[in-house]
Amino acid sequence: MKSAAVIVMLGLVGLVGCGSRDLGPTRYRLSGAVTFEGKPVKNGTVVFSSKAGDFGGGSAVIENGRYDTASAGGRGHLGGAHSVLVESDMPAEYDENWVPLFPPYEFDENLPELSSTLDIEVQAVKQRKKK
Secondary structure, eight states: OHHHHHHHHHHHHHHTTTTTSOOSOOOBOEEEEEEETTEEOOEEEEEEEETTOOSOOEEEEEETTEEETTSTTOBOBOSEEEEEEEEEOOOSSOOTTOOOSSOOEEEEEEEOSSOEEOOEEEOOOOOOOOO
């Protein structure tokens, strides 16, 4: 009976901490403003892809001209050389004539290994609406 209790206790001790820590790389929070032609981008996404190809990238949703990787659905970046992709999203109501505010905008950025801010001014030519 004593040996069964010891086995149960060892099993419980082994379970302590399972799933309680993030075993992946250290991720850093990034937030800032996103503008196009000097005006806030209403909605969209920002994706951070590590140039080293490590463990996937970070991401954030743009809402009312701001993004934050710590917000719901976001994921922090790894620090170092990254490719940053910014896209505008379709409005909440479907519109068959809708075109993005700007084409996907991509640039390279060396992100610090600490939580920080990065304001993004989308450099793109505005697309014409479909007729």
